[in-house]
Amino acid sequence: MNVTPDPFAGAPDEALLIAFANGDAQAAHALTVRLLPRVVAQATRMLANAAEAEDVAQEAMIRLWRQAPEWRQGEALVTTWLYRVTANLCTDILRKRRGGVSLDQVDEPADGTPSVTEQLQTKARMQALSDALAALPERQAQAVALRHLEGLSNPEIAQIMDISVRSVESLTARGKRALADIMSGRKAELGYDDD
């Protein structure tokens, strides 16, 4: 297989963004290939809905393109900025979802094969997690998602959310406790033994 070498291999995201702002369309393509999967994954984990996640990812990337001409080198990492924008867009959607019906309802299995059942159970669990995040205060939901769904460190989250590390620790601890309380009533439904 003949793979075209990446002309931007090794270049930091910020350099690519500045190259895009200076008219390099190839830099935009390289950035999209690099960053879009990460943004889609973050949004999918928080929302448990593919269509909503794609909408969020598209909006986050459009905002990045708009931000490009004003990007100041050395001020922030593009990934930090995108984590923040994506988390904010997701909590906007979760807020609207509160009290309503989840858009992505789990269908009954078409047949009884274990793989389909397993997939549906995973889907139900992801949906339950997303609904529980929607019930949390927004900052708690963001901190918990960045810590436990994205696997970021507390200092990284502090930078993304523009708060102190101590505040991150407090938000994640309270948020996780609240999530556990909310989801405890759904253990059996989600396939966990209730003992």
Next chain:
Amino acid sequence: MMMTDHNDDMLEDIFAQARSIAPRPSDDLMARVLAEAVIPQAPVTARVAPRSLTERVMDLLGGWPAVSGLVTATCAGIWFGVAPPAAVQDYAAAYFGDEVSMSIFSEDTLYVAGDFIDG
């Protein structure tokens, strides 16, 4: 306490499942994002050309409508001076007389001046 541990285990398990999700962006999304990757243009500020003296005078007078009225009035005035219409001429004659002469010196002054010149 036991219940909390079970809840934590469940939560940790669900978190781990969530982290393993790595959806691949659809080709359609990729295309939509790239279609939006248009370099934003810097806001174009309209260059204000320096205003000429004529333009500034025009502004002072109130623009073209005012100036056209002024020109019409001036032309009419000049025309009345050069070739006054009969009605205007008759009125002027009746008011001032056919011939009007005016002197800025009094007659006494002229006599004195004449004596002085004649010796």
